[in-house]
Structures are given as C-alpha cells and as structure tokens.
Amino acid sequence: MDNDTILSHRILIAVQDPDLRRVSVAGLRAAGFCVSAPTDGDAAVMLAESFSPDILIVDSYLPSPDGRPLYERLRESSEQYLLCVTDDGHQMRTSVLHSGADDAVSSPIHADELAARCHALLRRPRQIQRRAEPVVSSTLVLGPLTIDLGRREVRVDDEEVQTTRIEFSLLEQLCRRPSEVCTREDLLDAVWGPKWVGDSHVVDVHLSNLRRKLDKAAPGTKVIHTVRGVGFRLANDVTDALDLPTASLAVFA
Template sequence: MDNDTSISHRILIAVRDPDLRRISVAGLRAAGFCVSAPTDGEAAVMLAESFSPDVLIVDSYLPSPDGRPLYERLRESSEQYLLCVTDDGHQVRTSVLHSGADDAISAPIHAGELAARCHALLRRPRQIHNRPDTVMSSTLTLGPLVIDLGRREVRVEEEEVQTTRIEFSLLEQLCRRPTEVCTREDLLDAVWGPKWVGDSHVVDVHLSNLRRKLDKAAPDTKVIHTVRGVGFRLANDVTDALEIPTAALAVLG
C-alpha cells in the first residue's frame, strides 16, 4: 500500500542509477519514510523546495541546472540533512564532506544501511532556519496543479477535485517525478505495493477515472499524459509552468 503520505520524515533521493534508485526507494519506504525520487537536477531543485524533505540523498556526480554538482547547489539553498552517494573512494567522500554534506556513502548501497543512516542523521540536533510551516511543507504546487498531502486534497486551476485514495496516490506519484515518465510497474509498486499480483492495467482504469474528474474541473488544462507503450507523466500544461520557486532563486543568487 502507499503508506508514505502519513509519515512525517521525508526523503528526497536523486541518483543516476535506475536500479540503485529503485532499490533505495523501496528500502526507504519499507523503513517508514515518505520518498520523492527525481532523476534529474532540475526536478530535484524544484522538489527540494516544494516537497520540503528532511533528508536529501544526492548522487555526487548528478549535475544541477547550472552545471555545478547538485549537492553543492542544494547545500547552498537548504539546511536539511545532506547525504551524498559516491561510487569512488575515500578522497571523493572526504571532498563532499568538506563541501557541506552531513554524511557520505559509497555505492553499491544496502537499502537497510541507507535507511539506518537517515535515521541516524535525524537523531542529530540541528537548528533549521526558515523552514516552511507544516501546512506549506505538505503542499506540492506544480503550475496549475496543487496537491495538499496533509489534507489529501487536489486543486487544478483553483477548482477542487474529489479523488479516491488510489487516485490521489497515483497523482501524487506522478507529481513526485514531474519531469519523467512513470511506468505502470512504478505506479503499482508505489501505490499497491511490490507484492501486488494482478493486471497492471488497473492503473489505467483509475487514472482514466481521475482524468475525467480533472477534465471536468478544468476543461482547458490537461494534467495527465499517456506515453503509449511506456506509462504516464504530467502533461505539458503542468510541466511547462514549472519553475524553481522565486524564494529559492533568490537564495541561489
């Protein structure tokens, strides 16, 4: 089941290797974390602001939109705990720690160890400044689409959309990966759980119902796009409006 929406501690993990990302996300969710897993620097910077994670797990070689290492960009704009993943030796781990990371770990990673390191970081006392209040931190704003994770409410073009639990969870997963396609298997694992046995097209049925509701609320705004033979992603009407928040740009300077 998709249980991560009810958990307070949030993890943003941005790594290049798809197998590492899949294993890490599954392990972190099993450990009780709420996880967002963008695959590129632009989405990671945006979600670091809107998702308000407690821990940032970042591939040391993943670039940010301005070409610098992503972990350096996030360290400048965020006071959350930062754990860097590297596939090199002692020198690289030492370098990222000197650059402001709170911890570093070398690949390959055991999911249990990664979760344990996150728990260890969260036990450390840390003074967080300018942290958004709990209402703001539970809200994802993606162009005309607003999802309140705490209230489990959806609005498009300021119109409220009533969703079922599964519809909300599917839309949430798409919004957590706003710049990429989610396969049916990705969505099944996240919403129904890795032990789900059944027809994968159950995803299509629920997303079709959700689409009708979104279209009724905002006929001129397309929210979900089907990538034939692959899966689903947020439509251009949503992603074209995505920008790094003004406050974050001011900090990043």
C-alpha cells in the first residue's frame, strides 16, 4: 500500500444496488478516498471495526446481523460520520436523521455529489480546530452544569453524561453564549462549518438526543430550551444560577 493510500480518508460504503455501489466506489476513489465496499451487513459491521473508516455510507434498507437496519447498529457502536442513502422521500431521510445519521441523501445520487458531501463532513473537525479561541480555563460551570473542555466531559447535578463529539460541541456553543439564543445557522456554522450542505434540522436531531441523555442523568433539571421559530438556548434551570447577562462564566484552570 503506497503512502497516498495510507494517508487518504477512509470510507466504508455498504449499499445493495450493485450499480450504485460500482459507480460510487469509482467516484469516491477518483476523489482521493480509500474505499471499502462490503456487500452485506455482516461484513459491514466487521469492517466498521477493522477498517477504521472516517465515514460510513449505508443503504437505509440494508439489514444488520441482528435484523435491525444496519445504520442503526453502526450508529450505536461507532462515532464515525454516518451518511444514509435511501430511495424514499423526505420522510425516510427525516427518519434516519432522527436515528443519528449525520446526513441523508436520496438515490440515485451522482458520484461527485457523494464525494462533495463526504468532504463537507470531513471539514467539521478542521472547523472546530480553526474556530478555537484563546481560553485560559478548561472548565465551564453554569449552575448545575459543568463542562470540562479539556477532557470533553459533561456533568449535570454531579451526574456524568456521555456525549458524542457533535453533542458536546453543540452544548459547548450554548454554554459559551449563556444569555443568548443560538439559531440553527449559528450552530451549523460553529460545529459543522459555513460550507455545510446537509439538512439544517440535523441540529434538532443531535440536540434531541442530547436532551434525552441529560434528562436521564438529572430528571429534575432542564438544560436546553427551544425558542420556537428562533433556535436554542440554555434553560432557566441553568441560567438562573448566574447573574445574567452581566456575569461571566465561572471557570477553573
């Protein structure tokens, strides 16, 4: 294996349609990606671990070994970016997004668009690094909510909450602007980057998943509030502990 292949971003694509698989693999490789294309759910689950892909492209109808849709199984067991391909309309795309997919597209899809969406997904970590600001402290404390930026840990009412990379980044953005409402566009720009080409409601999906985790850890404390028609902000249970808007965040080195 040459150095270019070793350094290429890796994509695992698992789709049932052989023509779509052939065209997509050729297009992704032409775009510089290292591609593995299993033809069934068993092989996809195995390669998701051994191949260490950066992006998972999955047919929404392809089953996993346990009978569930493969994308649901992979979402539970991995943190890789997940893009679902479906031949249905907006209802199916909405469903897979609610199940944790980072993007969803309808088939047929052109290979160049698929490659462009993969590049857009991979821009996210670079955007996060690029927007980093000089910060003296590594911990944000807002009433019952504590976020350790260095360790990327979240605690509410002293209960630890396990978050995904995207969930943590979204919560961090809300905490850095505790007295403001963050629009979907604000959060997309900050977490996904200004050139994001997916559905803006992906923000709602990830925040909904995060809410469930926070509610489970601390049922009596509401952390995130939806401002209908505008966006999202920290809930009063968090901000009432602060002297907003003039007080700064409590931080520790």
